Amino acid sequence: MKENQPGSLRAVIVDDEELARAILREYLSARSDIEIVAECANGFAAVKAISELKPDLLLLDVQMPKLNGFEVLELIEPGPAVIFTTAYDQYALRAFEVHAVDYLLKPFSAERLGRALDLAGQRLAQAENMPVADLVQDVRRHNKPLERILIRDGPKVHVIPAEKIDYFEAQDDYVSIKTGGKGHLKQETLANLEDLLDQGRFIRIHRSYILNIERLARLELYAKDSRVAILLDGTRLPVSRSGYARLKPLL
């Protein structure tokens, strides 16, 4: 992952507050082994910058507009060492679950940041391959039930609030997320989503479909033991026998 000159770490600062970025800039300027390659004021910009610049190190705030720090991690390729910087202590556990190198509470001293950077350097030197794919699952378990779905579309990020989703459709290794007639593809399994979503609202009606029951207009008997769900916008989705069993108590 490290293609730049040896000894120097390429860092991206992500914080929505100008002054918070300023203090990191100041502290880092005293270190010759760190090079700031980007500063981002929100999660969207961070995802874009990180995927383009592939930095070694992230200095990441938690609470930011659009995407929080954890959501940024969910959307980027694994690799960079992460140091969280926040005024809130309640995310510390989650931060270490996603294998953050360190968790700095604002305001922190240059020395404290220095220790975190040294630790990050060691971590990267060991070329420890962090199992981020599993981690992301871990993070998301803490987010249950999923309130919004994040989709990366090249450098762009879509945030779809769960209540705006009509249904999910399985498509090979992907899931198509249907909302207001549009579809977004996300690499994900339907079983995984079923587990993460609000079980009172999203029902697995078929091997290939999860339905937001608020979009359901009516059910029709199609053949023996097979029904079809008709949505408010007229879309017809198959309902399997076990899907009907799950749906029935909610009707």
Place this chain on the structure above:
Amino acid sequence: MHPILADRDRLLLYLTAWLPIAGLLTGLFVFVGQLDWGEAILVALPLTMVYAFLCLSAWYLCKAFPLGKTGMLRLFGIHAVAAIISSSLWTVMGRGLALALSAFPAFAATDGHFRVQTPLLMGVGILLFILAVVGHYLLGMIESSREAERHVLEMKVLAREAELRALRAQIDPHFLFNSLNSISALTAIDPAASRTMCQLLADFLRKSLDLGIRDCIPLDEEFALASSYLTIEQVRLGSRLKVSKEIDEASRSCLVPPLLLQPLMENAIHHGIAHLIDGGEIRIAAARPGERLSIVVENPCDPDRPRGNGGGIGLANVRGRLDTIYGSDAWLEVESGQDRFRVLVSLPAREQGHYERKPAGQS
């Protein structure tokens, strides 16, 4: 000390209550016995008054043997014996009085008339004493139920005070940490600004501590506090935070619980402005239509924001406080739109002089 003896008015009332008994006794002496009116009055009146005092002794007995804790039979025996003793005492006194009267030539026959009445007097004495016992027990019961009522009331007041204390707005500590971080950053970039920020922060903390211990403050002071809070947040958030105010002059002097609006300001930033890349404007308005005071705090918000976390606690606290202080006379309305969030607080418009009836928690 007996509660009746302790108070002159009560004693007078008590003795007055005995006057009809004196009348009845006189009647008994005249119609059942052979005393004439003059003799009867002269004997019955002092005798009744003396017995009135004697009967007060039942109070000590009732205290010593409370109902429910003493066996019924035992209670009965004790009071019967006491009644016989006091009635005997009374009869002897009556006899003494009659004898003394006989010394006067005009009442020479009194003792002779009276002697025949002794069993009657004895009976009346026992009856009156037992009545006194019953009366004292009733008095005790009324007193203890009143005591219980007062206790319940006291508990209620205490609970309300505790509730108010719990709901009292507290400054979000993260606000302090973030502000300190801003100061830390400014010391290197702009020392003068960092000094200003220290002063702003000290000013805000001092105000919030001062106001926090008061029970109600003019809306003007509450807004001054909100202003210093927002000024500090403006240093942190920069151009992302804008504030507009439309404050009706007549509303400025209205009294509100201190720090009532603080959670609304914090929410507007935490759940509104902080989620917007370009920020937005917090609109604060206050008006005084008639006898009401209405305050509006409105902020833009991200339509894709994660919902249902946090914010609710602050609003629930404000609601709880309004409810505890004003009951159904104040309310909070929330309008949560796609990209705007609006809170309306409506409460009775009260001013300093108008506030004789203090809200609970300050007696």
